[in-house]
Amino acid sequence: MQTEKIKFKNLEKWEGMLAKCIRCGYCYEHCPMFKFTRWESDAPRGKNILAHGLLTGEVELTTEIAEKSFSCFFCKRCEAACSSGVQITDIMLDLRRDLVELGYKGPGTTSITARSCARCLQCVRACPHDARDFVDGEGIVVDPVKCKSCGICVEICPIEAITIPLSFGTDTAEMDRRATEFLQSHTSAKAIVFACNWSYHSDIQNSKLPESETHDKEYEILVNLCGGRLDKNLLLTPFLNQAWGVLVGVCPDGECTHDGNVAAQKRVTKMKQTLESLDINPERIHLVQIPRGDKQLFQAEIDTFMEKLNQMGPIR
Amino acid sequence: MNTVDLPRLREIVGEKNIKTDPLDLYIYGADASVYHAAPWVVVRPDNTGQVQKVMAYANEAKIPVVPRGGGSGMCGQTVSSMGGILLDMKNMNRILEINMPDVYCRVEPGVVDDDLNAALKPYGVFYPPTPASSRIATIGGEIGNNASGVRSVKYGATRDAVLGLKVVLANGDLVTLGTYTRVEASGYQLEKLIVGSEGTLGVVVEATMSFVPIPEFRCLGVANFDTLRDAGNAIADIMASGTIPSMLELVDDVAIKAVNKTMNLGLKEVAASLLFESDGKVKEAVDYEVQKMKDICAKNNGADLWYSFDAKEREQIFMGRKKLFPALSQFDTSMASTSLADDMAVPYSKMADMAAKIHEAAEKNGIIMTAYGHCGSGCMHTKIMMDTSKEKQWEGAQRAIAEIYEYVNSIHGTTSAEHGIGISKALAFKTEKRDSLKMMAAIKAALDPNNILNPGKLMQAPDNWVKATNLRYAVNS
Numbered sequence: 001m002q003t004e005k006i007k008f009k010n011l012e013k014w015e016g017m018l019a020k021c022i023r024c025g026y027c028y029e030h031c032p033m034f035k036f037t038r039w040e041s042d043a044p045r046g047k048n049i050l051a052h053g054l055l056t057g058e059v060e061l062t063t064e065i066a067e068k069s070f071s072c073f074f075c076k077r078c079e080a081a082c083s084s085g086v087q088i089t090d091i092m093l094d095l096r097r098d099l100v101e102l103g104y105k106g107p108g109t110t111s112i113t114a115r116s117c118a119r120c121l122q123c124v125r126a127c128p129h130d131a132r133d134f135v136d137g138e139g140i141v142v143d144p145v146k147c148k149s150c151g152i153c154v155e156i157c158p159i160e161a162i163t164i165p166l167s168f169g170t171d172t173a174e175m176d177r178r179a180t181e182f183l184q185s186h187t188s189a190k191a192i193v194f195a196c197n198w199s200y201h202s203d204i205q206n207s208k209l210p211e212s213e214t215h216d217k218e219y220e221i222l223v224n225l226c227g228g229r230l231d232k233n234l235l236l237t238p239f240l241n242q243a244w245g246v247l248v249g250v251c252p253d254g255e256c257t258h259d260g261n262v263a264a265q266k267r268v269t270k271m272k273q274t275l276e277s278l279d280i281n282p283e284r285i286h287l288v289q290i291p292r293g294d295k296q297l298f299q300a301e302i303d304t305f306m307e308k309l310n311q312m313g314p315i316r
Numbered sequence: 317m318n319t320v321d322l323p324r325l326r327e328i329v330g331e332k333n334i335k336t337d338p339l340d341l342y343i344y345g346a347d348a349s350v351y352h353a354a355p356w357v358v359v360r361p362d363n364t365g366q367v368q369k370v371m372a373y374a375n376e377a378k379i380p381v382v383p384r385g386g387g388s389g390m391c392g393q394t395v396s397s398m399g400g401i402l403l404d405m406k407n408m409n410r411i412l413e414i415n416m417p418d419v420y421c422r423v424e425p426g427v428v429d430d431d432l433n434a435a436l437k438p439y440g441v442f443y444p445p446t447p448a449s450s451r452i453a454t455i456g457g458e459i460g461n462n463a464s465g466v467r468s469v470k471y472g473a474t475r476d477a478v479l480g481l482k483v484v485l486a487n488g489d490l491v492t493l494g495t496y497t498r499v500e501a502s503g504y505q506l507e508k509l510i511v512g513s514e515g516t517l518g519v520v521v522e523a524t525m526s527f528v529p530i531p532e533f534r535c536l537g538v539a540n541f542d543t544l545r546d547a548g549n550a551i552a553d554i555m556a557s558g559t560i561p562s563m564l565e566l567v568d569d570v571a572i573k574a575v576n577k578t579m580n581l582g583l584k585e586v587a588a589s590l591l592f593e594s595d596g597k598v599k600e601a602v603d604y605e606v607q608k609m610k611d612i613c614a615k616n617n618g619a620d621l622w623y624s625f626d627a628k629e630r631e632q633i634f635m636g637r638k639k640l641f642p643a644l645s646q647f648d649t650s651m652a653s654t655s656l657a658d659d660m661a662v663p664y665s666k667m668a669d670m671a672a673k674i675h676e677a678a679e680k681n682g683i684i685m686t687a688y689g690h691c692g693s694g695c696m697h698t699k700i701m702m703d704t705s706k707e708k709q710w711e712g713a714q715r716a717i718a719e720i721y722e723y724v725n726s727i728h729g730t731t732s733a734e735h736g737i738g739i740s741k742a743l744a745f746k747t748e749k750r751d752s753l754k755m756m757a758a759i760k761a762a763l764d765p766n767n768i769l770n771p772g773k774l775m776q777a778p779d780n781w782v783k784a785t786n787l788r789y790a791v792n793s
């Protein structure tokens with residue numbers, strides 16, 4: 001596999017740390033990308049191994065590798081779990097810097113803008129990470145090192161010109177599909193809980209519970225990457241599929257790295273108005289703020305919400 | 317490589333469950349060991365039928381197959397040193413049944429240990445063999461390695477929890493081994509034979525495991541010692557006293573210093589610390605056991621004695637132990653922490669001597685070693701810290717390990733109590749089991765005549781473990 005050795009100027013400084021990664025794998029089970037594909041090549045340990053291979057020249061740089069390197073949601077679950085204090089996301093960012101210099105752009109999980117872009121520049125203003133810019137003659141350009149894949153721009157674009165091509169199941173279409181599937185396949189189904197990846201951390205990582213425990217489930221928790229990405233159609237989907245209610249969990253004010261909770265609040269408020277106009281109790285959609293990883297609180301909020309729904313009964 | 321019939325494999329498991337890109341193969345060439353060797357193809361079956369078909373094909377074509385769970389083995393168990401098919405079991409991840417009246421659960425092999433415990437928790441029970449790596453270790457991998465952990469002193473290892481198994485043999489046949497009951501009389505206990513076989517005898521596709529009630533009270537104590545000998549004597553006395561601790565951990569001075577250096581936890585830098593724990597349904601009983609262990613520590617010159625039932629306080633104390641791993645990794649910028657000779661077990665009365673021997677061998681051979689471990693089960697963990705880019709350091713490590721193993725054998729200990737054999741412990745394994753190697757080879761040949769299941773591991777691995785297959789590190793002379 002060894003070809004002419006490429007110099008990775010920025011990645012180089014991590015050589016020692018990559019040798020210190022003991023490859024225990026503690027980092028991957030909670031990674032949202034691994035949860036979706038269950039392939040190690042999409043998981044943090046796999047990427048560290050690749051970075052090590054690139055540095056030693058054992059791995060030949062390909063567009064597929066670049067694509068992997070531009071894929072991350074920066075939730076940092078991996079770093080929190082690492083047994084050896086490896087700065088996984090910093091290493092990946094330096095690899096990205098090198099890749100950009102070598103002419104690669106991802107996109108991986110970073111956003112891309114279609115030609116149909118109307119140049120309203122709403123996304124440039126909305127990007128919380130300063131990753132989008134308007135360049136004369138080129139249109140909107142995305143900095144694939146700065147982009148943190150939050151998807152705020154995808155949501156804000158009025159003509160749907162922005163996409164995140166590799167969404168790992170976090171895009172609206174997939175959420176929509178899963179919400180519909182759950183509500184249609186469970187006679188016991190009453191609610192959909194949209195939780196952001198930061199506010200909710202499931203105990204069960206990748207395993208599946210016995211049928212006996214899931215067949216009479218009343219609600220399904222769908223983890224998205226940021227409450228700011230929930231659009232009005234997605235919030236409506238459960239109601240169109242006979243759900244009794246929808247609960248949305250986001251980070252507390254000031255804690256969302258993307259300010260997505262503010263956007264979510266606005267959308268939930270609008271949705272309440274829509275429900276009211278249809279003569280449906282607006283309490284059937286509710287937003288809660290959950291500090292990072294506070295499972296107990298989230299569960300308590302879910303329980304309270306379900307109790308309320310049970311009092312209200314189904315929508316007639 | 318070209319001998320693999322990819323279209324046939326695709327037909328069996330579907331395009332979505334096959335990886336052949338060099339980048340995937342490179343990644344799947346690693347586990348938590350010092351080795352790296354890429355498979356020819358990664359295959360991820362969804363169900364037992366697919367496993368049977370993959371095995372039947374591999375057997376016919378004589379292609380090596382390495383089953384893999386979380387890939388957290390530390391001795392090269394899942395490294396494809398002979399190439400072939402890497403059988404990734406992570407898609408078979410269903411908890412099939414939690415049967416409370418009959419006190420067992422049935423799971424597929426890809427179920428993660430922590431997930432199983434999260435699912436059992438609402439029932440007030442837990443699955444106890446749990447290794448430290450429980451957040452990623454799969455039940456299949458735990459069976460493969462006969463994993464155990466901090467609580468095994470009281471609750472046993474994986475082998476003790478396995479009631480029955482469904483296993484796909486090398487030729488693709490499916491067999492059901494064991495029972496659903498607690499006891500089973502005569503006849504070969506084939507389900508227990510599979511436990512610890514490191515994927516060399518068959519592929520586990522379903523496991524029936526027992527579980528135990530979650531104790532209502534847990535109490536953790538600490539004692540510091542000025543000499544390792546005193547700590548060692550305390551361990552032996554505790555174990556001989558009839559007390560059954562739910563955890564008994566030793567941490568040596570190198571480990572304490574490492575934690576202090578990198579984490580600034582301000583732990584007292586003594587020669588050794590003991591952590592002792594008791595658990596149970598009745599507070600008085602737990603209290604009694606902890607008091608007893610505390611008194612034994614005091615009798616053996618243990619100081620700074622402290623204990624608590626409070627979960628938060630226990631967590632704080634245990635923090636130092638938990639931070640040990642990262643601390644050792646960051647011990648010195650030029651050194652990596654490697655898992656070699658990392659899980660010996662020795663008779664209780666020899667714990668102190670063992671720790672002293674480890675330090676002596678390390679110093680003599682120019683490497684740094686630390687001793688810590690689940691002393692309640694006689695298990696002594698070490699980490700070797702060395703500059704992995706230097707060949708000389710590898711030679712030093714080899715010599716130190718040989719000396720330590722010789723000592724372990726001389727005192728009737730075992731060179732691998734927990735993490736398994738794979739490649740790195742093969743020489744020691746072969747030495748220790750020399751009079752039963754023929755029997756093992758006969759079993760292997762009977763069950764896997766074409767030698768396709770994880771070949772080149774256990775008794776088949778080369779003696780020179782440094783040169784057995786590629787090292788993951790770039791080593792310069």
Ligand SMILES: Cc1cc2nc3c(=O)[nH]c(=O)nc-3n(C[C@H](O)[C@H](O)[C@H](O)COP(=O)(O)OP(=O)(O)OC[C@H]3O[C@@H](n4cnc5c(N)ncnc54)[C@H](O)[C@@H]3O)c2cc1C
Nearest residue numbers: 385386387388389447448454456457460463464514515520
């Ligand atoms: C940081 C760290 C801490 C650890 N702590 C402990 C500890 O405290 N105690 C302990 O015992 N171990 C420990 N280990 C070692 C290891 O994590 C465990 O032994 C664990 O059980 C391995 O599980 P796995 O799913 O990763 O298995 P893998 O590494 O994937 O596989 C282990 C073996 O089982 C075989 N195998 C896997 N699945 C199957 C199957 N379905 N059928 C047949 N064979 C199969 C494989 O071929 C291999 O030989 C630790 C490892 C690390 C990195």
Ligand code: SF4
Nearest residue numbers: 031072073074075076
């Ligand atoms: S920060 Fe990126 S790589 Fe790490 S767990 Fe989150 S998504 Fe995965």
Ligand code: SF4
Nearest residue numbers: 021022023025027082
């Ligand atoms: S958790 Fe840390 S040490 Fe373990 S594989 Fe991931 S990055 Fe490496």
